[in-house]
Structure formats: structure tokens, C-alpha cells
Amino acid sequence: MDYFDRFAIPHPSPAIYASMVAIGLTVIAILIGLTYFKKWSYLWREWLTTVDHKRIGIMYIIAALLMLFRGGVDALMMRAQTAVPDNKLLDAQHYNEVFTTHGVVMIIFMAMPFIYALMNFVVPLQIGARDVAFPRLNALSFWLFFMGAMLFNISFVIGGSPDAGWTSYFPLAGNDFSQSVGTNYYLMSIQIAGIGTLISGINFVTTIFKMRAPGMKLMKMPMFTWTALITNAIVVFAFPVLTVTLLLGTMDRLFGTHIFSMTNGGMDMLWANLFWVWGHPEVYILILPAFGIYSEIISTFSRRNLYGYTSMVASIVIISFFSFLVWTHHFYTMGQGPLTNSIFSITTMAIAIPTGIKIFNWLLTMRKGKIEFTVPMLYSVGFIPIFTIGGVTGVMLGMASADYQYHNTMFLVAHFHYTIIPGVVFAMLAGLTYWWPKMFGFMLNERIGKWAFWFIAIGFNVTFFPMFFTGLDGQARRMYTYSEASGYGPLNMLSFVGAVGLAIGFALIVYNVYYSTRHSSRNIGSDPWDARTLEWATQTPVQSYNFARTPHVDSIEAFWDYKKKGQPLFKGSIEKIHMPNNSGVPFIMSCIFFVWGFSFIFSMWIPAIITTIAIFACMAHRSFEKDDGYYIPVEEIEATEKDSEVLADENR
Amino acid sequence: MSELFPRKQVMGFVFSLVLTAAALTVYFLDVSFAVGMTILLATAFIQAAVQLVGFMHAGESEDKVAIYANIYYGIAIALVTIFGTLLILVWDM
Numbered sequence: 001m002d003y004f005d006r007f008a009i010p011h012p013s014p015a016i017y018a019s020m021v022a023i024g025l026t027v028i029a030i031l032i033g034l035t036y037f038k039k040w041s042y043l044w045r046e047w048l049t050t051v052d053h054k055r056i057g058i059m060y061i062i063a064a065l066l067m068l069f070r071g072g073v074d075a076l077m078m079r080a081q082t083a084v085p086d087n088k089l090l091d092a093q094h095y096n097e098v099f100t101t102h103g104v105v106m107i108i109f110m111a112m113p114f115i116y117a118l119m120n121f122v123v124p125l126q127i128g129a130r131d132v133a134f135p136r137l138n139a140l141s142f143w144l145f146f147m148g149a150m151l152f153n154i155s156f157v158i159g160g161s162p163d164a165g166w167t168s169y170f171p172l173a174g175n176d177f178s179q180s181v182g183t184n185y186y187l188m189s190i191q192i193a194g195i196g197t198l199i200s201g202i203n204f205v206t207t208i209f210k211m212r213a214p215g216m217k218l219m220k221m222p223m224f225t226w227t228a229l230i231t232n233a234i235v236v237f238a239f240p241v242l243t244v245t246l247l248l249g250t251m252d253r254l255f256g257t258h259i260f261s262m263t264n265g266g267m268d269m270l271w272a273n274l275f276w277v278w279g280h281p282e283v284y285i286l287i288l289p290a291f292g293i294y295s296e297i298i299s300t301f302s303r304r305n306l307y308g309y310t311s312m313v314a315s316i317v318i319i320s321f322f323s324f325l326v327w328t329h330h331f332y333t334m335g336q337g338p339l340t341n342s343i344f345s346i347t348t349m350a351i352a353i354p355t356g357i358k359i360f361n362w363l364l365t366m367r368k369g370k371i372e373f374t375v376p377m378l379y380s381v382g383f384i385p386i387f388t389i390g391g392v393t394g395v396m397l398g399m400a401s402a403d404y405q406y407h408n409t410m411f412l413v414a415h416f417h418y419t420i421i422p423g424v425v426f427a428m429l430a431g432l433t434y435w436w437p438k439m440f441g442f443m444l445n446e447r448i449g450k451w452a453f454w455f456i457a458i459g460f461n462v463t464f465f466p467m468f469f470t471g472l473d474g475q476a477r478r479m480y481t482y483s484e485a486s487g488y489g490p491l492n493m494l495s496f497v498g499a500v501g502l503a504i505g506f507a508l509i510v511y512n513v514y515y516s517t518r519h520s521s522r523n524i525g526s527d528p529w530d531a532r533t534l535e536w537a538t539q540t541p542v543q544s545y546n547f548a549r550t551p552h553v554d555s556i557e558a559f560w561d562y563k564k565k566g567q568p569l570f571k572g573s574i575e576k577i578h579m580p581n582n583s584g585v586p587f588i589m590s591c592i593f594f595v596w597g598f599s600f601i602f603s604m605w606i607p608a609i610i611t612t613i614a615i616f617a618c619m620a621h622r623s624f625e626k627d628d629g630y631y632i633p634v635e636e637i638e639a640t641e642k643d644s645e646v647l648a649d650e651n652r
Numbered sequence: 653m654s655e656l657f658p659r660k661q662v663m664g665f666v667f668s669l670v671l672t673a674a675a676l677t678v679y680f681l682d683v684s685f686a687v688g689m690t691i692l693l694a695t696a697f698i699q700a701a702v703q704l705v706g707f708m709h710a711g712e713s714e715d716k717v718a719i720y721a722n723i724y725y726g727i728a729i730a731l732v733t734i735f736g737t738l739l740i741l742v743w744d745m
């Protein structure tokens with residue numbers, strides 16, 4: 001039985017055993033449900049093998065929401081533990097595992113897929129394309145991300161969770177100080193998901209460069225597409241660093257190299273350095289799509305075109321480059337000299353300038369607009385002041401000498417939540433609500449949505465604002481408890497109350513989905529918000545081929561000008577449409593990747609070798625496969641387009 | 653006939669073989685670490701350029717500008733990262 005001992009968890013507790021049972025029961029329930037309702041073939045045909053960017057987008061959304069709740073439960077556990085001094089709810093080891101899991105899940109497995117969810121669904125529609133450039137790779141990206149996420153999520157019931165923080169600094173994360181397989185989970189699952197992200201990055205850059213509708217010059221692209229382009233460019237340049245860093249870490253842990261160790265010529269600070277070479281661009285990968293979403297929403301609901309389009313574009317391009325020049329600000333205290341710290345202080349403060357420009361652009365877009373406070377607009381307007389607090393505290397942290405005081409305190413924790421929650425979570429909820437009718441053919445209820453917004457916005461501030469004060473008073477981050485004499489008790493209790501408010505807000509969103517599915521009108525047309533960009537020029541639900549006729553674009557807001565000024569959009573007659581075939585290979589290959597990662601985590605070399613060969617076999621299969629796609633005939637398109645509201649020009 | 657002969661490609665192929673041989677000499681000749689690394693780095697970068705331009709046709713399509721812009725951008729970021737890292741961990745530590 002010794003062989004199986006490795007799968008035992010090193011620090012068991014009743015809660016973990018309960019989770020094991022719950023996971024087991026859920027899996028069984030899903031399997032029985034699928035069999036009972038005879039949904040297996042539907043699932044395989046329509047979802048597991050799909051290469052349609054819209055369906056992949058929807059699967060990303062489901063996965064991201066699941067992960068949001070997983071990470072949210074972790075957050076509630078942490079806040080409950082720190083609500084009162086000397087609490088015994090979680091011990092130190094569990095607390096370490098929980099905050100590590102929370103960080104990784106939220107950044108890698110919630111924020112990233114949410115961004116790719118909306119990019120997948122929206123970008124091809126916004127540029128008038130039929131799909132992304134490489135539809136099958138797109139499916140592979142999704143499934144790699146999904147399998148990476150699942151691998152990470154089983155760590156706490158098989159073998160033990162990682163516990164060295166989401167930043168996983170070596171030497172702490174090395175074998176000497178982290179003996180369980182937890183950090184192996186961290187390395188392998190992020191590696192697998194990261195490969196998926198890198199593939200997506202290349203895919204979207206190519207899509208946006210090569211597949212725009214005729215007439216859509218770069219400077220006529222909608223702002224969300226612009227931010228998607230720049231985000232994916234950052235992905236292409238930043239993610240290889242992560243891949244290599246994780247690989248080096250894996251070598252240290254599994255094969256006994258000494259790259260990040262303190263002995264034998266290792267360089268113990270190199271991990272932190274390389275991690276942030278990826279890590280800081282990563283925070284801009286997270287924020288830029290949000291900027292794009294807000295730009296679309298604010299101009300739609302102010303009924304005005306975006307103020308300062310060119311300066312917006314310029315600032316995101318500058319941000320993309322600067323984001324690679326500031327990484328040292330995450331470890332000012334590591335011991336490098338004042339020269340280095342000064343240089344990186346200056347670059348850090350410089351990056352706040354283009355960010356500030358964008359804030360003014362949004363404010364000026366709203367000025368004199370006829371503002372309509374829908375739910376997406378509420379999130380967008382709420383974002384501006386909250387994110388500004390995040391940015392200002394970021395500049396405070398950016399001053400190297402001051403950072404010696406703030407570093408690794410709750411002040412830092414408050415800073416990055418003040419940027420990431422309005423910058424990613426608000427944006428994704430806003431985008432989800434905004435594009436929901438296009439995805440599912442009905443609107444989410446506005447009243448429940450507004451209640452959810454207020455719970456989330458107020459709950460968020462109540463949770464995180466007190467941390468600025470406890471942090472300045474010296475409360476360190478990642479500490480599982482504190483003494484009563486420290487005086488941190490009351491404000492931490494307040495944080496817990498806020499966290500409960502946030503939880504209620506998210507529960508309301510779930511309820512809203514349920515309520516709207518049952519009660520919302522299905523008769524909403526294809527453009528319920530009276531919006532401005534091309535995705536609203538498709539039918540609802542969007543047909544598999546997106547556009548029956550390729551749109552011809554003559555202005556930044558082609559669809560708006562088509563509606564209001566009668567500018568032509570769809571010329572010519574319907575022709576047969578070429579579509580890619582579905583394929584099961586991405587799913588199967590990713591399942592193999594899952595086993596591959598698992599084998600490495602537990603140093604099981606025989607399965608590791610077999611799965612490595614199998615992965616190459618899948619790639620070889622693809623290389624020799626003959627797959628020409630298929631055509632949708634004209635009659636079929638005409639039949640589905642009969643009652644489309646957006647008419648071809650000659651029929652208007 | 654001369655249009656049919658892929659002169660550029662053959663030249664490129666020969667050149668990349670020469671570069672490989674040059675890199676290989678580091679193993680056989682007894683040079684210092686610094687000299688060896690210099691040879692390796694120089695041949696590696698020239699090799700990459702030959703491959704990109706000669707065999708991957710970087711400059712031959714309409715998106716020449718986009719391709720070169722991306723390459724320069726990548727190089728700039730790589731240089732910043734490498735020299736930044738040297739500054740942090742070696743020169744100013």
C-alpha cells in the first residue's frame with residue numbers, strides 16, 4: 001500500500017473529508033443525471049467537440065463562474081478566521097493552503113477565463129468575422145485551461161494543496177521547505193493552463209490582424225477589440241517567461257537541479273525576479289480588457305461616441321510596453337541597491353499616467369451624454385472612483401522608500417483588491433450582463449441586478465477599505481491570526497461583515513440568472529440596448545456562421561451609422577459559407593494532459609512517459625489529418641435569415 | 653533555369669551550416685568562458701535572423717510591417733528583461 005500513501009493528504013481535517021464526500025457525490029450525480037436524461041451524445045456533439053467561438057466562450061463563462069465560487073468560499077473562510085483575534089477556525093497550515101488556493105484560483109482560473117470568455121464571444125463578432133483564425137486551437141486552449149483548473153482543484157483532496165502563496169517564492173516553495181506535493185500541483189496545473197493561454201494569445205492576435213471585415217482599418221476597430229489585441233500581444237510576450245519559470249521550478253523540485261536553491265550555485269532571488277517579469281504584465285492582461293468593456297458600455301449608455309478614441313488607443317499601446325518595465329516594484333525590499341529601486345519607482349509612476357488619461361476619457365464621454373443607468377452602466381460608473389483609489393494607492397506603493405513601510409502588509413492587499421475587483425470582477429459582471437442577451441436571447445432582470453450591484457459595491461468597500469488602516473498599523477498579510485492586544489480585531493470584524501455582503505451580492509446574481517431564465521421575455525430583438533458595434537448586427541441567437549453577408553465597415557461605429565445615418569453595411573448577395581468541422585481531439589488531448597500533469601506531480605514516471613508520447617501522437621494525428629471543413633448552402637442560410645431584423649442594404 | 657534555382661535558400665542553408673560549425677568550435681577549442689559565450693550568443697542570434705528572414709519569409713508578405721514591428725517589440729522586451737535582471741541581481745546587489 002506504500003505506493004498509495006503518496007495520495008493521502010498531509011494535514012487532514014473534517015472539513016476536507018466532508019469536501020471529499022461532496023465532490024464524490026457531485027460527480028456521481030452528474031454522471032447519473034447525464035445518463036438518465038440521455039445527454040451524453042448531446043454533450044459530446046454540441047459542446048465537448050465544438051470549435052465555435054461562441055460556445056467556447058460560454059464554456060469559459062461557466063468555468064470562470066464555478067471558479068469564482070470556489071475562490072469565494074476560500075475568501076470567506078479566511079475572513080471568518082481573521083474576524084476575531086486568536087481564532088481557531090483554521091490552523092496556520094490550512095490558512096496557508098487556503099490563501100494560496102484563493103490567489104491562484106482567482107487570478108489564473110477565474111479572471112483569465114472570464115477575460116477569454118468575453119473575448120471569444122465578442123471579438124469575432126465585433127470585427128465581422130466568422131470565427132477566430134484557428135478554431136480548433138481555440139478549443140484546445142479552452143480544454144487545456146479547463147484541465148489545468150481541474151487538476152489544481154483536486155489538490156486539496158489528493159496529496160495536499162500548495163501552501164507557499166500564489167507567488168510561490170522559492171526557496172520557500174522548494175523541496176526543503178515545502179515537502180508535500182502541493183507546489184507540484186501549482187507548477188503543473190498553471191503550466192498546462194498557461195500553454196492554453198499562450199495559444200489563445202497567438203490565436204487572437206492573428207484573428208484581429210487578419211480577419212477583420214473589409215474596410216475595418218486598425219483605427220476603426222471598436223475599443224474592446226483594441227484592448228483584446230493589446231492584451232493578447234502582452235500574453236504572447238509575457239507568458240513564455242511564466243512557462244520557463246515554472247519549468248525551472250519543476251526541475252528544481254522533481255529532478256534535483258539547483259536553480260532557485262540557496263546552495264550549489266543556485267540563485268535564491270531569481271524566482272521572484274522571473275515571476276514578476278511575467279506577473280506585472282499579467283496584471284495589465286487582466287485590466288486592459290476591462291478598459292475595453294467599460295469603453296463600450298459607457299459610450300452605449302451615454303449615447304455618445306467614445307471621447308478621445310486616438311488617445312485611448314495610444315494609452316493602451318504605451319501601457320502594454322511600460323507594463324514590462326516595472327516588475328521590480330514587487331520586491332523593492334529584496335536587497336538590490338537604491339539605483340535599481342529608483343529606476344523602477346520612476347517607471348512605475350510613469351505607468352499611472354496613461355491609466356489616468358483613460359479615466360478622463362470615460363468621464364468626458366459621459367459629460368453631456370444622456371446617461372441611462374442600466375446594470376452594466378452602474379458597474380462601469382462604480383468602477384471609476386473605486387479603481388482610482390486602487391491606482392492612487394498603487395502610486396504610493398510605487399515609491400520605493402515608502403514601500404519598505406507598506407510592503408506585505410494589509411495595505412498592499414487592499415491596493416490590489418481595489419484594482420482587481422473593480423478592474424476585473426466588475427468589468428466581467430458588466431460585460432456579462434451587457435452581452436447576455438446576445439448570448440442567451442433574453443435579458444437579466446434589472447431590478448435584481450441593481451440589488452446585486454449595490455451589495456457587491458458596498459460589500460466590497462466595507463471589506464477592503466479597513467485593510468488600508470490595519471495595514472498602516474502594521475498588520476502583515478498572510479498571517480492566520482493576531483492577538484487581541486494588537487487592536488486589529490474590530491476592523492477585521494468589519495471586513496468579515498463586508499465579505500458576507502459580497503457573498504449575498506454574488507448569490508443574488510445566481511438567483512437573477514435563475515429568475516430571468518424563467519421569467520424574462522424572449523422577444524427582445526437583436527439589439528436590445530440600442531448599441532453601436534457590429535456584434536449587435538447579428539441575429540439573436542447568433543447563427544453558427546455569425547454573419548450571412550460579410551459587413552463592410554466605413555466608420556468606427558459602423559452599426560450605429562447604419563442604423564442612424566443609413567450608411568450601407570451589408571452589400572452583395574448571400575453566398576455559401578465555409579465552416580470548420582468539430583473535433584474531439586482537443587478534448588481528448590487535454591484529458592491526456594491532465595493525466596500527464598498528475599503523473600509528474602506524483603513523480604510517476606511510467607504514466608508520464610506514456611502520456612508524453614500520447615500527446616505527441618495527438619499532434620501527429622492533426623498534422624496528417626485531412627479536414628477541409630464543410631459548406632452551408634445558400635438555401636439554408638436564406639431560410640434562417642428570413643426573419644432577421646438587420647436587413648441587407650437593398651431590402652431596407 | 654536560373655529563376656527556378658532557389659539560390660537564396662541554398663545560400664541561407666549553407667550559411668546556417670557555417671554558423672552551426674562555428675558554434676560547435678566552442679566545444680573543441682580551448683577558449684575561455686567569456687569568449688565561448690560570446691561566440692555562442694552571436695551565432696545563435698545570427699542563426700535566428702537567418703531562419704526568420706530566409707526560411708520563414710518574414711519580409712515577403714503584405715504584413716511585413718506588422719511582423720517586423722512584433723519582432724522588434726519582442727527584442728526590446730527581451731533586452732529590457734535581461735539587462736534589468738542583471739542590474740537587479742548582479743550589478744546593483
Ligand code: HEM
Nearest residue numbers: 283287329330352391394395397398407408416419420423
Ligand atoms: C496605477 C497603477 C498601479 C501602480 C502604480 C501599482 C503599483 C503596485 C506596487 C508598487 C505593488 C507592490 C507593492 C508591494 O508588494 O509592496 C503592487 C502590487 C500589486 N498590484 Fe498594483 N499597481 C497599479 C495597478 C494595478 C492593477 C491595474 C492591478 C491589477 C489589475 C494591480 C495588481 C496588483 C497585485 C495583484 C499586486 C500584489 C501582488 C502580490 O504581492 O501578491 N495593480 N502594485
Ligand SMILES: [Cu+2]
Nearest residue numbers: 280283329330
Ligand atoms: Cu506590478
